[in-house]
Amino acid sequence: MxxxxxxxxxxxxxxxxxxxxxxxxxxxxxxxxxxxxxxxxxxxxxxxxxxxxxxxxxxxxxxxxxxxxxxxxxxxxxxxxxxxxxxxxxxxxxxxxxxxxxxxxxxxxxxxxxxxxxxxxxxxxxxxxxxVALTAWEMLADKTTVDEGDDVIVYGAAGGVGHVGVQMADHFGADVTATGSTEAKRSLAAELGANATVDYTETDVATYIDEHAGGDGFDVVFDPVGDDHLETAFEAVRPYGSVVTTESSSTQDLSPMHASSLSLGVVLVILPVxxxxxxxxxxxxxxxxxxxxxxxxxxxxxxxxxxxxxxxxxxxxxxxxxxxxxxxxxxx
CATH class of the missing domain: 3.90.180.10 (Medium-chain alcohol dehydrogenases, catalytic domain)
Structure with missing residues (x-):
């Protein structure tokens, strides 16, 4: 040695x-x-x-x-x-x-x-x-629970955390909508199990809620991106729903959480280390x-x-x- x-x-x-x-x-x-x-x-x-x-x-x-x-x-x-x-x-x-x-x-x-x-x-x-897998697991199985048939939207669905989140949410039985800014990203998300994909640069929140979440919002918004996406997440989630995120640095108005009685789960997987x-x-x-x-x-x-x-x-x-x-x- x-x-x-x-x-x-x-x-x-x-x-x-x-x-x-x-x-x-x-x-x-x-x-x-x-x-x-x-x-x-x-x-x-x-x-x-x-x-x-x-x-x-x-x-x-x-x-x-x-x-x-x-x-x-x-x-x-x-x-x-x-x-x-x-x-x-x-x-x-x-x-x-x-x-x-x-x-x-x-x-x-x-x-x-x-x-x-x-x-x-x-x-x-x-x-x-x-x-990435620990983050996705803690977001979906610890900070919230995903049940069969839940509407889940995954932001950044082709990224490190997002591409595992799509697969896990699909495994848990969710109807998964995935966002991506390019055709390649949306294609990967669909390949990994997303039921629908959204180009968030071209589609507003109300439109994709109507098309993919029955009009009242997603049960779970999975946000490994943060910043402006977290603000969008509060718009996309249904009343009493869950937003799970890795966000750590942006300043947000949390009043939508109160108005819709939301839960917010934040994950930092390296915390035990x-x-x-x-x-x-x-x-x-x-x-x-x-x-x-x-x-x-x-x-x-x-x-x-x-x-x-x-x-x-x-x-x-x-x-x-x-x-x-x-x-x-x-x-x-």
């Missing part, structure tokens, strides 16, 4: 070119931790927001190894861990925010932040799932998600693959927008 490893780190916030390859010490797992030989990671907006310095409270210490998602093979097990053995293929969300992440040969994290990887995907592809407590929740939910994947209910869509040495290019592509599904970064 080598004592040093390659890692792609940032020493300061900035544009994608701040990534640099360094040789650092291989981390040892603590009593409740496992070390994973990294197969792949994927890009989420939280990763480039941390890199830019938008959310410094979430950043690992410099030199910082970013990226929250990971898949790989368990390489070492802490003395108090009995859930995993060396050689297990796992996926998880152990760091990248609050602690060192996955853009390295090895990552260490609390055993509770991992689960056995889905059997029906390649190990590399499993790295596309944790952040940031708090350093309750990490078992992550592993339990990832176990359930792996079951959905192996049942054929959920599959990540990989738009493009990069090597770890192409982290800057992956971040540029992600920040440009227009990604269908996820960008995957594969270890050398």
């Amino acid at each position: 080598a004592e040093e490893m390659a890692a792609y780190v940032i020493e300061e916030y900035g544009d994608p070119d701040v990534f640099q390859r360094q040789t650092v010490e291989v981390p040892d797992p603590g009593p409740e931790e496992v070390r994973v030989d990294v197969a792949a990671t994927s890009l989420n907006p939280v990763d480039y927001k941390i890199r830019r310095g938008d959310i410094p409270d979430f950043a690992p210490e410099f030199p910082a190894v970013l990226h929250c998602d990971v898949s790989g093979v368990v390489d070492a097990v802490g003395e108090e861990v009995d859930r995993f053995d060396e050689g297990d293929e796992v996926y998880g969300m152990p760091g990248g925010a609050g602690r060192q992440g996955a853009l390295a040969e090895y990552v260490v994290g609390n055993a509770g932040t991992f689960a056995q990887a889905p059997e029906s995907l390649s190990l590399e592809e499993a790295a596309a799932l944790p952040v 940031l708090l350093g407590e309750g990490e078992e929740r992550i592993g339990e939910e990832l176990t359930e998600i792996a079951r959905l994947v192996d049942e054929g209910a959920v599959e990540p869509r990989i738009d493009e693959r990069f090597g770890f040495d192409e982290a800057a290019a992956a971040h540029r592509r992600g920040e440009e927008g227009g990604v269908l599904g996820k960008l995957l970064l594969v270890a050398e």
Whole structure:
């Protein structure tokens, strides 16, 4: 076992070119931790927001190894861990925010932040799932419940969280309407299970409520986009309905919530890692998600693959927008 490893780190916030390859010490797992030989990671907006310095409270210490998602093979097990053995293929969300992440040969994290990887995907592809699938799961199965025949609208339906949200809502038996600004995005949403698609740049809220939600609004509005979409969500939801979102930064008038007796659920899936407590929740939910994947209910869509040495290019592509599904970064 080598004592040093390659890692792609940032020493300061900035544009994608701040990534640099360094040789650092291989981390040892603590009593409740496992070390994973990294197969792949994927890009989420939280990763480039941390890199830019938008959310410094979430950043690992410099030199910082970013990226929250990971898949790989368990390489070492802490003395108090009995859930995993060396050689297990796992996926998880152990760091990248609050602690060192996955853009390295090895990552260490609390055993509770991992689960056995889905059997029906390649190990590399499993790295596309944790952040987005956990977010979609917590939005649809924790912050609200979706019943057979519910009208659910998914904003940003071809994006990372959205494309999993479409599949999960469909699996739960909802009638899914999906929004997308391009034909390619709407086609992907339909392919993933949406019953109807809407070009929100050309169609106002009242029109798509009339066409797809019986005129009184959707039972659930699934909003992984935020900003102006959250304001639109309050218009699109029926009285007593639910809006679920990942929104964190915009200022909103909440009076529509009172007027229509709405519920609002906000999800931050990396919170257990940031708090350093309750990490078992992550592993339990990832176990359930792996079951959905192996049942054929959920599959990540990989738009493009990069090597770890192409982290800057992956971040540029992600920040440009227009990604269908996820960008995957594969270890050398």
